[in-house]
Amino acid sequence: MADYRDLFSRLGGELRVINLGLESFAETLEGLGVPVLHVQWTPPAGGDPERARLLSLLEDEDGV
């Protein structure tokens, strides 16, 4: 297991957030001045569970 003792110093002064799912979470953070980017997320492969499984399987393949 990696060392977590420096966790909060690694996180540094600023949280920069990518939000997937409930947009209201991103809106809250935005309102607080936290850098946040909301992903226009949709279920992968149009919600086809089999292709989503294949996508996970191939997740760590190199693209090139």
Add this chain to the structure above:
Amino acid sequence: MAVDCVTAREALGLADRTVLHSGPPLAWERACPPVRTAILCAIRYEGWAADDAGAQGLVESGAVKLAPCHHSGAAGPMTGIVTASMPVFVVENRPRGNRAFATINEGLGKVLRFGANDESVVTRLRWLAREAGPRLGAALRAAGGLDLRALMAQALRMGDEMHQRNVAASSLFARAVMPHLARTAPDTAAVARLAEFIGANDQFFLNLAMAAAKASADPCLDVAGATMVATMARNGTDFGIRVAGLGPRWFTAPVNTPQGLYFPPYGAADANPDMGDSAIVETVGLGAFAMAAAPAVVGFVGAGGLRDAVRITEEMGEITLGEHPHLRIPTLDDRGAPVGIDVRKVVETGITPLINTGIAGHTPGTGQIGAGVVRAPLACFEQALDALAAARARA
């Protein structure tokens, strides 16, 4: 690097009685009318048959074989027809040492690539083989080759995306090749004919862009496990892709018909389904992928202004692996064009590659009737994903 222009026989080792066409493999029975008439015209041009009926007989009997350009190292626009005596540009990927080939663009109007089939087509093809090809070849050899990547990077900064719009690239090419053409031509009349021919065709450079794109994309075909698209091509019937990690195998689906604007009096009902190997330029980050560099094209394809152009490039960024290190887009603060279409990202998001394209008339010989955009069918990418997963499971 454009290094030469020689016959397809010499460059590709193309045998007689073979007709190359665009896109994935295609049986005569399934070919669309413009592709069929272009094949027949090419057979007559080569003198393998005296008329269309004879030519068709040769194809149907198997005496003349059909094969995709991509299987011979070439990329052909629209119908993509190549036969042995046609001159082709030789483009070399210097760092990798591989080459790709494309014919000389015939210009507008009644041309073989749109399925025209009359004497004017054959006459022009003969001139290309007799004069244009050898002269351009001599000029390129004298120049020691022309750096196409630098030229395309510059054209991108001049409003070309190298698919729908090639006016800057064609001009830059003319500027670079003309001194060598003048120096190597036997007489000034020949130089004038060539200068006139190139100058009259804003799309002259398209074929060179395609060969350059193919030369840079082809080496990926051997990278095991890679999920990047190495080829996109269509033949008026099927759309096909090849994927880096899966070698020469095609994944095909019925091709879509482009959406766009038509030259009067034509309309959507006259449009042929999409065709041509030109989608190779989108494969390397040009064409619709570089739309932000070519706002002038956006209006032509039915969208709005620069903002829509930027949106299209950004959307393509969603399905690509990176940004091109050399081909940079000035309107995006010089960020590289989105390049390296990832099969996974296409399937994940359902965003399919957008392709800028000319629209051919469905009736053979009509020529170009409009221009627009077309989406690659998702099914190609879904099949490729399945095959990648299967390959991975075997490994």
Add this chain to the structure above:
Amino acid sequence: MTMRTTLKRSYYQDSVALMGLARELRTGAGVREAAALMGTPANQTLMADAGLLTEEARAAGPNDLVIVVRADSAAEADTALARAELLLTARRTRVEAAGRRRPRTLDSAVRQLGGANLALISVPGAFAAAEARKALRRGLHVMLFSDNVTLGDEIALKRLAAERGLLLMGPDCGTAYLGGVPLGFANAVPRGRVGLVAASGTGLQQVVTLLAAAGEGVSQAVGVGGRDMSEPVGASMTLAALDALGADPATELIVVVGKPPARAVRAKVEERLHALGKPAVAAMLGREVAPGTSGALTTVATLEDAAAAAVAGRRGREWAPRAFSDPAAARHRVKAFRAARGPAGVAVRGLYAGGTLAYEALLILEPLLGAGSVGGNLGGHGGGSHRVLDLGADEFTVGRAHPMLDAALRIEEIASAAKEPDTAVLLVDVVLGHGAAPDPAGDIAPALEAARRHAQAHGRGLAVVASVVGTAADPQGLAAQTARLEAAGAWVLPSNAQAARAAACIAGEPRVAEALLSGDA
């Protein structure tokens, strides 16, 4: 009566956004019912139950947005659908006008937002693990708000996180604070010196709001998910968070909130807590917890005690648990409610939005009201007359929003509990903060008032006992929300633990009130 449907293919919207849309549509003239849901099988069942599953809705796929409106006339239904279209477009236009491009995938977001360090993931559970894995592989800490993530996925994700020194907060992590930023459902609390590790979102909210009320702030609060201290997960994130808090110079005291760890991991967690070199408080909500102090570690049995022990620890004061912060007032209220409740009224009905708050109430009520006397959906031992329901549990939230967001289910439950003649006390929680409904007290206050009136009309006195988890700085405002409940006749106590005790005093045997209300005044 007419039903009209809009089907938008490949038009994914999140559940909270859609709930807001449906709520808007229901306010339309002549609109009787409106649903705006993605066309998943679960949602189709829900629409069928509501009589809203039209032909078009039946044909929808999981990625298609379905909007169904039932209205008095076709014109009114069409107007509502047109309004829906407008609202959806307005949302898009607003985003586009701000010049922001919405990335479509995590990858593209990473490219677009330089220096991203946290992914906040609240996508449907079936897709959540895959997104979390991607985020970890790209070096992002993850707060996994989504539930319905399998134990196997949780273990694999936490292993991946541990290899990389990253946080995997969750799954089902409702609340966290990192570097002063509230994440998920979180109250507005000041920054301070107390660092927390929590297996429960509402549990954490109760502790930090009580800390805030006492003037103590939060340095960091790491959520770990409800299963972290189970044997198969092995407390991997709890231990990681403890290491991090132990080394964090801003953290002077550590609070752990959760259920008692599994036997196999208890020693590891306790050892780590002792080795921190910082005072620590562990709120262990469980039946066999023995409160007490061992070295620098104080173990307590309620969330309120955790806050109180932490405050005392920060200030070097002695501390002892107490039943009520204002026993005199409590005595007075209990006496009045007991006198009014009538002979049949003997039962407590706890109707909770916060899962951990419900569980805490159960643990407090059981010994007071008699072993085996409290039922409900939390593994309460027995079918006695008392009942505590966690309305946020899976069986209630399939295809509908959590009660912290949508009060509809709780309103129904309040009404039906009021009709039961033996109900003496309605015990409720109201949770404020970012992410919660804009007016949660106002949402249930009319139902509470109606319940009291209904009982009164039947010659019974019905007590409404509540607590509000919130701070003055919360968007909803603690004082305003409290006042709204009081205006509806509720007795609002400063903590959930006190509210549960108050309920027991009202409904239980006389000795309960005597034991809790004497002595410690």
